[in-house]
């Protein structure tokens with residue numbers, strides 16, 4: 766039976782830290798997938814402004830297959846202050862990190878060519894695909 770052009774093997778609902786991570790791991794394994802939702806939406810809308818993360822910076826990274834896109838690497842590449850334990854991670858910095866994680870994956874997919882999961886026109890630009 767022919768597959769519909771809109772069907773995928775895995776749908777990830779929600780683009781929070783775990784959804785973004787899951788998408789990264791699915792992509793690395795070549796699993797046909799699509800992720801739905803505004804990246805880091807709960808962190809943007811449901812957290813107290815000015816909040817500092819409870820988790821240590823070293824424990825706040827979003828898992829990716831090569832462990833390349835850690836909070837530490839994100840801050841280091843941008844000359845932002847970072848320490849594994851001796852400073853808290855501000856809410857806005859974590860949101861920026863999550864959005865950059867999404868952008869990095871999107872760029873990686875662009876470099877590799879379409880994975881068939883979401884390279885279709887007409888999607889909102891802030892949707893992680």
Ligand SMILES: Cc1cc2nc3c(=O)[nH]c(=O)nc-3n(C[C@H](O)[C@H](O)[C@H](O)COP(=O)(O)OP(=O)(O)OC[C@H]3O[C@@H](n4cnc5c(N)ncnc54)[C@H](O)[C@@H]3O)c2cc1C
Pocket residue numbers: 778779780781782783784785801802803804805806807808812813817818819820825
């Ligand atoms: C005040 C507060 C402080 C916290 N501090 C920390 C901390 O310091 N460190 C830490 O590790 N954790 C912290 N947490 C826990 C944190 O929420 C989780 O660690 C993390 O966000 C879990 O990621 P997630 O992707 O599972 O969930 P979420 O971040 O909640 O993401 C789920 C996403 O799914 C979306 N969604 C839901 N339904 C749909 C749908 N039908 N369609 C599309 N999208 C949908 C939501 O909008 C949301 O964006 C804190 C939580 C709270 C409330």
